[in-house]
Amino acid sequence: MYKLLKQIVKNGIRSEPVLESDTALKITCQKLGENILKQFGRSLAIRHIDTGSCNACELEIHALNNPYYNLEGLGIHFVASPRHADMLLVTGPVSRHMEVALRRTYEAIPDPKLVVSIGDCSFSEGLFKKNYATIGSVSEVIPVDIFIPGCPPDPRRIMTAIFAAIQIKKPEGNPTDSNINPL
Numbered sequence: 237m238y239k240l241l242k243q244i245v246k247n248g249i250r251s252e253p254v255l256e257s258d259t260a261l262k263i264t265c266q267k268l269g270e271n272i273l274k275q276f277g278r279s280l281a282i283r284h285i286d287t288g289s290c291n292a293c294e295l296e297i298h299a300l301n302n303p304y305y306n307l308e309g310l311g312i313h314f315v316a317s318p319r320h321a322d323m324l325l326v327t328g329p330v331s332r333h334m335e336v337a338l339r340r341t342y343e344a345i346p347d348p349k350l351v352v353s354i355g356d357c358s359f360s361e362g363l364f365k366k367n368y369a370t371i372g373s374v375s376e377v378i379p380v381d382i383f384i385p386g387c388p389p390d391p392r393r394i395m396t397a398i399f400a401a402i403q404i405k406k407p408e409g410n411p412t413d414s415n416i417n418p419l
Contacts, residue, residue, distance in 0.1 A: 267399065271399065271403065272310065272311045272312065272402060278311075279311040279312065279313060280311060280312045280313075280322050280323060280398075280402070281313060281315045281320050281321045281322050281323070282312060282313070282314050282315065282321060282322070282324075282398075283314070283315055283317070283320075283321035283323070283325070283345065284297060284314060284324075284325040284327070285324065285325070285326055285327075285334075285338060285341055286327050286328055286334075287328045287329065287330045287331060287334040287335075287337075287338055287358070287374065288328040288329055288330065288331035288333075288334055288369075288370060289327040289328025289329070289357055289358070290328070290357070292355070292387065292388040293327040293328070293354045293358075293388040293389070294327060296354075296388045296389060296390060296391050296394060297327070297354070297391075299391045300391050300394060300395065301314075305391050305392075305395065307395075312398070317344075318341045318342075318344035318345045319344050319345070319346065321345050322345075322346075322348075322349075322350060323349075323350040323351070323352060323401065324341065324350070324351045324378075325352050325354055326338065326351065326352070326353050326354065326374045326378075327354045327355055327357070327358055328355070328357050328358055329357045329358065329370045329371075329372065329373065329374075330370060330371045330372060330373070330374055330376070330377050331369055331370050331371070332369060332370065332371055335371055335377055338374070338377055338378060339377060339378065342378040350381055350401045350402070351374075351378060351379060351380045351381050351382075351401075352380070352381065352382045352383075352384065352394075352398065353373075353374045353375065353380045353382070353383045353384065354384045354388075354389060354397075355384065355385075355386060355387060355388055355389060356385060356386065356387045357387070358374045358383070359373050359374070359375070359383050359385065360373060381401050381404055382397045382400055382404070384397045
């Protein structure tokens, strides 16, 4: 213990420098939050489904919920039921066992549906390629609005793609109408 304290006194405490505030990220976040309210009249609900990835993309999606990116503060949250979702985030190549689940999840999401495919694996099968266990890319099973390249893409690119998907598809009817199926 004495040696450690002596080394700290001699060298000082070493840590990473504090990051400067990223103004571009703040502007993107502000525009994203405003556009969500304008388009939907409420928060954006996202359903995430992993169709057979290596989980690297999931780690980046989880990073979106930390205080730095703060998706909840922008009016974006993840939901467990596809019936409550406005957007579907899909990661990984579609495995044979997940094909039916992906189709059912897509069909359960009320219109207008937004589909964002995350990572190289979901677009070109990445390192998995086509084999006995995978069907192929997400676009071979369901229609995809936005594709995010990268292995894995960073959270900033994911946020930008969510923003782009919202601008591509505009909800039909009154934005204050509920998309939740009453049954």
